[in-house]
Amino acid sequence: MKVAPSQPTLLDEVRAAARQEQFLEVISAESARQRLAAHIDTTPMSAERVALASTLGRVLAVDILATVDAPPFDRSGVDGFAIRAADSLGASDQKPVRLKLNNEVLRCGVAPREDVAPGTATAIATGGVVPRGADAVVMIEWTELIESDDLAIDLSRAVNPGQFISYAGSDIARGETALRKGAKIGSRELGILAASGTAVVDVVRRPRVAVLSTGDELVAPGAPLRQGAVYDSNGAIVAAAVSEAGGDPQAFGIVGDDENALRDVLTTALSTCDMVVLSGGTSKGAGDLSYRVASTLGQPGVIVHGVALKPGKPLCIAVVDKKPLIILPGFPTSAIFTFHTFVAPIIRARAGLPPETAREVEATIPVRIASEMGREEFVMVALTEGESGLTAFPSNKGSGSVTTFSQSDGFLTIDALSTSLDAGARARVRLIDPDVRVPDLVIAGSHCVALDVLISALSQQGIVARSMAVGSQGGVTAARRGECDLAPIHLIDPQSGIYNQHLVTPGFTLVPGWRRMQGVVFRKDDPRFAGLSASEAVAAALADSSSVMVNRNAGAGTRILIDQALNGARPRGYGNQPKSHNAVAAAVAQRRADWGVAIEPVAQLYDLGFAPLAPEHYDFLLLDARRDRFAVRAFLKALRDPDVIAGIRARGMQVANDPVVG
Ligand SMILES: Nc1nc2c(c(=O)[nH]1)N[C@H]1C(S)=C(S)[C@@H](COP(=O)(O)OP(=O)(O)OC[C@H]3O[C@@H](n4cnc5c(N)ncnc54)[C@H](O)[C@@H]3O)O[C@H]1N2
Numbered sequence: 063m064k065v066a067p068s069q070p071t072l073l074d075e076v077r078a079a080a081r082q083e084q085f086l087e088v089i090s091a092e093s094a095r096q097r098l099a100a101h102i103d104t105t106p107m108s109a110e111r112v113a114l115a116s117t118l119g120r121v122l123a124v125d126i127l128a129t130v131d132a133p134p135f136d137r138s139g140v141d142g143f144a145i146r147a148a149d150s151l152g153a154s155d156q157k158p159v160r161l162k163l164n165n166e167v168l169r170c171g172v173a174p175r176e177d178v179a180p181g182t183a184t185a186i187a188t189g190g191v192v193p194r195g196a197d198a199v200v201m202i203e204w205t206e207l208i209e210s211d212d213l214a215i216d217l218s219r220a221v222n223p224g225q226f227i228s229y230a231g232s233d234i235a236r237g238e239t240a241l242r243k244g245a246k247i248g249s250r251e252l253g254i255l256a257a258s259g260t261a262v263v264d265v266v267r268r269p270r271v272a273v274l275s276t277g278d279e280l281v282a283p284g285a286p287l288r289q290g291a292v293y294d295s296n297g298a299i300v301a302a303a304v305s306e307a308g309g310d311p312q313a314f315g316i317v318g319d320d321e322n323a324l325r326d327v328l329t330t331a332l333s334t335c336d337m338v339v340l341s342g343g344t345s346k347g348a349g350d351l352s353y354r355v356a357s358t359l360g361q362p363g364v365i366v367h368g369v370a371l372k373p374g375k376p377l378c379i380a381v382v383d384k385k386p387l388i389i390l391p392g393f394p395t396s397a398i399f400t401f402h403t404f405v406a407p408i409i410r411a412r413a414g415l416p417p418e419t420a421r422e423v424e425a426t427i428p429v430r431i432a433s434e435m436g437r438e439e440f441v442m443v444a445l446t447e448g449e450s451g452l453t454a455f456p457s458n459k460g461s462g463s464v465t466t467f468s469q470s471d472g473f474l475t476i477d478a479l480s481t482s483l484d485a486g487a488r489a490r491v492r493l494i495d496p497d498v499r500v501p502d503l504v505i506a507g508s509h510c511v512a513l514d515v516l517i518s519a520l521s522q523q524g525i526v527a528r529s530m531a532v533g534s535q536g537g538v539t540a541a542r543r544g545e546c547d548l549a550p551i552h553l554i555d556p557q558s559g560i561y562n563q564h565l566v567t568p569g570f571t572l573v574p575g576w577r578r579m580q581g582v583v584f585r586k587d588d589p590r591f592a593g594l595s596a597s598e599a600v601a602a603a604l605a606d607s608s609s610v611m612v613n614r615n616a617g618a619g620t621r622i623l624i625d626q627a628l629n630g631a632r633p634r635g636y637g638n639q640p641k642s643h644n645a646v647a648a649a650v651a652q653r654r655a656d657w658g659v660a661i662e663p664v665a666q667l668y669d670l671g672f673a674p675l676a677p678e679h680y681d682f683l684l685l686d687a688r689r690d691r692f693a694v695r696a697f698l699k700a701l702r703d704p705d706v707i708a709g710i711r712a713r714g715m716q717v718a719n720d721p722v723v724g
């Protein structure tokens with residue numbers, strides 16, 4: 063008889079959900095690498111034979127010896143006549159030499175029949191086979207055709223032997239090593255292989271790498287996102303990174319938090335692939351699911367669980383019969399970082415590629431960066447170039463961020479024993495892409511959707527602008543330190559009620575941007591607020607003890623507005639202080655709050671009701687010293703461009719001369 067499993071109690075669930083640190087032991091990244099290397103094979107995979115056209119990006123498994131010469135024969139480099147150089151001796155415009163033409167024309171692909179005897183010449187095309195007897199070719203421009211009974215030419219230049227002849231094997235000689243084992247085949251290498259007559263090539267088999275993501279909350283891109291769910295981004299980024307490292311990714315999709323299902327998938331993955339990479343559930347107290355399953359699949363099992371790295375601490379490495387099974391942390395930045403640190407080097411080695419060459423630059427750190435003691439910390443940074451060299455702005459949005467990696471140029475390292483890196487310190491930045499292009503224009507301050515219209519307009523002119531969302535106050539600081547060209551800000555002077563003017567100091571100009579209408583946001587179907595003005599809506603909220611607000615962070619212009627409207631009141635939810643208009647709108651739309659203050663375009667994006675309060679001025683603080691830079695000039699010009707203005711309006715902003723409500 064089957065016994066029905068008993069339902070877990072709330073206490074069971076809380077116990078399971080509570081994360082408990084269950085790491086084997088937290089070891090250094092270097093020790094983790096050494097342990098892994100001791101258990102697996104890091105030599106290149108065996109060879110496989112592939113048709114030439116399919117070899118792009120592959121790695122040669124053998125040296126390629128040329129089996130034919132290139133060119134395969136002595137070849138003419140010009141259209142003209144094959145001659146004996148000795149016959150041209152003394153030829154000039156005044157005293158041309160007459161040569162009788164032989165009875166053939168050597169177009170490309172035609173095998174010569176006649177010798178070039180002294181005093182004769184044979185017509186030859188570029189690429190034609192130089193005939194027996196000839197030792198030079200003269201250009202047609204140096205000759206004149208003499209059309210008598212016997213065809214002849216008058217040659218007006220003397221040439222040396224070898225003139226315009228490419229000798230057989232001068233490009234590739236038969237027997238020579240045309241390409242070496244380990245070479246990555248690009249278009250140029252493909253050309254060499256084709257020229258040496260190679261139709262099939264022995265290349266290193268790409269290691270098959272199973273990629274899967276774990277978590278009940280994951281949804282494949284394209285499917286609707288239910289409440290509490292997130293899209294599986296690790297699956298896509300890890301699979302692509304496997305390809306970039308020379309591997310052959312095998313997508314195993316998403317597996318829920320189900321031990322049996324995960325064991326089945328991992329067993330299949332291990333039997334069909336050379337390596338398995340999954341993400342998520344490494345530090346889950348809810349049972350340490352992936353870790354526990356990984357330790358039951360074979361020998362030696364889990365060899366590393368926990369590394370003294372940030373991001374990346376929960377990394378788990380198992381080995382089953384020499385095949386690595388790597389569990390990356392679920393957080394996207396942690397996942398991709400640990401992938402590049404631990405997994406990519408193995409894939410490259412097995413794919414026959416050399417270790418990646420690291421490029422580093424030195425840069426100044428503009429702000430103090432705090433670091434956790436005991437973990438070697440990698441800080442993602444975006445580079446900008448100023449008067450005093452490169453500056454590296456921390457671009458970290460936390461390990462949970464998906465965008466951090468793509469919006470960064472590189473990373474710097476803070477060693478495990480340091481607790482911070484001070485503002486003004488110099489640091490070595492390891493570049494993610496060695497061909498990184500430092501932006502032409504640096505914008506640091508508050509971000510706005512309409513700013514993208516300007517950045518796109520510049521990008522169409524080939525100007526790379528980088529906008530760093532450091533908040534209005536962060537923008538003012540960056541501008542004063544000369545770390546950006548422009549700082550978009552919207553800060554109200556509480557005394558005068560005027561926006562931004564109070565921040566203009568000598569050496570700076572305020573460039574007018576646009577206005578964003580701020581107002582009270584609420585769900586459209588909420589009868590408590592529908593149809594009310596902003597002040598009526600705030601009064602209604604204060605009068606209703608069941609309503610919950612969502613506030614804004616101290617220092618935000620919107621917060622000043624909220625505090626003015628509340629006039630000292632502290633309604634429920636006042637302590638919830640997210641940092642963006644979007645977070646306020648999401649809280650209201652998802653019913654975690656009933657009202658808050660946000661800008662109108664954002665209210666529209668979340669389909670919320672909106673009662674206008676006051677326009678917020680979004681202007682640009684410009685460093686006068688940078689005004690004449692071409693990118694700054696292009697920015698100022700774009701700001702006046704009618705198409706750009708139309709685009710800014712289309713994003714719900716009001717530009718100068720627009721009627722302003724409220
Ligand atoms: N009390 C503690 N909490 C946490 C600790 C800790 O030591 N004590 N470690 C933190 C660190 S550090 C990291 S990193 C994360 C790692 O957590 P897991 O590896 O167990 O990953 P999950 O819990 O499954 O997911 C974390 C996070 O990432 C999202 N996720 C997961 N998979 C994907 C995917 N394929 N695509 C996109 N996003 C994904 C998931 O929804 C969660 O939001 O734990 C900290 N907590």
Ligand code: MOO
Nearest residue numbers: 373374375396461
């Ligand atoms: O290691 Mo976690 O990866 O710090 O975010």
